[in-house]
Amino acid sequence: KTVYLNGEFIAEEQATVSVFDRGFLFGDSVYEVIPFYRGQGFRLNEHLHRLEYSLRAIQIAVEHDWIAILTRLVELNGGGNLSVYLQISRGNSGNRSHVYDAEMTPTVFACCSPIKDIYSAGPESVVGVRAIVTADLRWGRCDIKSTGLLPNILVMQQARQAGVEEALMIRDGLLTEGASCNLMLVDKGVIYTPKRGSEILGGTTRALILELAAENGIPTQEVDIDYDRLMSADEVWISSSTRAVVPVLEIDGQPVADGNKGPLWARMFELFTRYQNN
Ligand code: PDD
Numbered sequence: 001k002t003v004y005l006n007g008e009f010i011a012e013e014q015a016t017v018s019v020f021d022r023g024f025l026f027g028d029s030v031y032e033v034i035p036f037y038r039g040q041g042f043r044l045n046e047h048l049h050r051l052e053y054s055l056r057a058i059q060i061a062v063e064h065d066w067i068a069i070l071t072r073l074v075e076l077n078g079g080g081n082l083s084v085y086l087q088i089s090r091g092n093s094g095n096r097s098h099v100y101d102a103e104m105t106p107t108v109f110a111c112c113s114p115i116k117d118i119y120s121a122g123p124e125s126v127v128g129v130r131a132i133v134t135a136d137l138r139w140g141r142c143d144i145k146s147t148g149l150l151p152n153i154l155v156m157q158q159a160r161q162a163g164v165e166e167a168l169m170i171r172d173g174l175l176t177e178g179a180s181c182n183l184m185l186v187d188k189g190v191i192y193t194p195k196r197g198s199e200i201l202g203g204t205t206r207a208l209i210l211e212l213a214a215e216n217g218i219p220t221q222e223v224d225i226d227y228d229r230l231m232s233a234d235e236v237w238i239s240s241s242t243r244a245v246v247p248v249l250e251i252d253g254q255p256v257a258d259g260n261k262g263p264l265w266a267r268m269f270e271l272f273t274r275y276q277n278n
Pocket residue numbers: 033177178179180181182201202203204205206239240241242
């Protein structure tokens with residue numbers, strides 16, 4: 001496999017980073033996960049826009065032609081359907097110090113791995129998931145796509161130990177999002193999702209759901225969602241770049257409505273498929 005590291009396309013085995021890299025020592029780094037289908041970036045501009053937002057938020061200045069780099073990386077890995085991981089850390093400070101030098105050179109790393117084209121596989125291939133609701137242990141800037149994912153990893157492991165696939169997080173009585181996905185619910189034909197703010201990541205897939213809903217006359221509302229509202233929903237969905245939109249069929253051991261994939265989910269999946277084919 002070929003990866004990208006600091007200006008070079010090299011074999012995975014040749015790519016090494018200093019132990020004093022601040023990404024390694026502090027999680028002083030941000031990232032993106034971008035799906036490519038048939039060699040083409042899906043919502044690439046939205047991802048790059050969010051990357052710039054994250055970089056600005058933690059004051060890393062880096063000038064790169066992201067589109068050229070990622071497109072080349074995908075080509076070098078055979079094109080097709082790939083998920084691209086792009087990480088930028090503040091760089092190597094030569095020692096461990098909380099204080100950093102504003103002039104440091106960032107470490108830029110990208111790699112890719114195969115994904116299946118969910119859209120070609122069709123709605124039947126989408127497996128609904130079961131989830132637990134658990135405390136959101138994260139920091140106050142979840143809108144920054146930081147690689148500091150320890151709380152996300154811990155809640156995900158908690159879900160696995162509970163024998164389910166997903167963890168939905170709750171803070172101050174309100175649902176925020178999943179360990180690596182956004183959260184939506186459907187009630188009487190309306191799609192509800194938590195408001196954008198520092199408590200959640202502004203998901204590119206979340207934005208696409210709201211966009212497609214608006215274009216197709218499906219009402220949406222960005223609102224506070226408490227536990228009761230979640231548990232009484234007609235449908236619950238999670239969304240992310242790598243999984244698109246997936247129905248949640250069981251939460252804390254209770255079925256969501258009748259425990260089957262919902263009709264509005266099927267409609268949204270169809271809208272995604274049509275969008276992806278254009
Ligand atoms: N995660 N919320 C969190 C906490 C996430 O980590 C992600 C994505 C999302 C969805 O964002 P988007 O629709 O733009 O992918 C929401 C990626 C896929 C990951 O960490 O692997």
